[in-house]
Amino acid sequence: MMLKLTHIYRYPVKGLSPESMTVTTLVPGEGLEHDRRFAIALSTTEFDPASPQWLSKTHFLMLMRNATLALLDAHFDSGTGVLTLSLHGREVASGDLTTVEGRREIETFFATYMDDKIKGTPHILEAHGHMFSDTPLKVVSIIGQASLRDLENTMKASVDHRRFRGNLYFDGGEPWQELSWLGREITVGEARLKITARIDRCAAINVNPGTAERDLNILKSLMKDFKHVDMGVYAQVLNGCTIHTGDEIRASGDTGAS
Secondary structure, three states: OOEEEEEEEEOOEOOOOOEEEOEEEOOOOOOOOOOOOEEEEOOOOOOOOOOOOOOOHHHEOOOOOOHHHHHEEEEEEOOOOEEEEEEOOEEEEEEEOOOHHHHHHHHHHHHHHOHHHOOOOOEEEOOOOOOOOOOOOOOEEEEEHHHHHHHHHHHOOOOOHHHHOOOEEEEOOOOOHHHHHOOOEEEEOOEEEEEEEEEEOOHHHHEOOOOOOEOOOHHHHHHHHHOOOEEEEEEEEEEOOEEEOOOEEEEOOOOOOO
């Protein structure tokens, strides 16, 4: 059965809402353009933009610990650098993340919004060429919707695919097929990628992206029913090109249409 790319998402600010896309250009050795370009660091986090080093998610505001982030609708204008935040349909903050003044507007908002849930004022981080991913490598995350449906069937509940914060979602094929791709190459349209790791999940996936409630224990269900806590795979871009929703995905070694 043919595998088809169904959704493309990027997350300009780590931990905030995604931006849906129908087309993007992949670049060798990079993630999606502007994906995890910024992060909201805790006041205690030390980071040198001139010499950026990878930091784990615990150094930032994150859904695993700060579920109310899910209530915010974030829009980043890559042309102007302006991040606009809305809550329940009303704009609550806006600032140019490429300027000190603009970052301060957003930082002040989060200091108030998080109230007593964090200590001190958080700060917005950016470093040229750096990606605030959950893994040290610059990667693209890929998730099969057949796997999500299998999870839904075992949980007997609807599971919003946005809980898993993937970059590329595809449909077709067998549940969990993508987990067998570890170490193999795949093509998305004309782009070629290498699968580097399965994505082991944290408690962030228990947070409903629409309500910010921890309404499902997906981690428990994954372990109980599938004996792992993985959903999706990481891939490094080997040769880039423009990809579109609707593009075919093929995995090396698969027989016939994958």
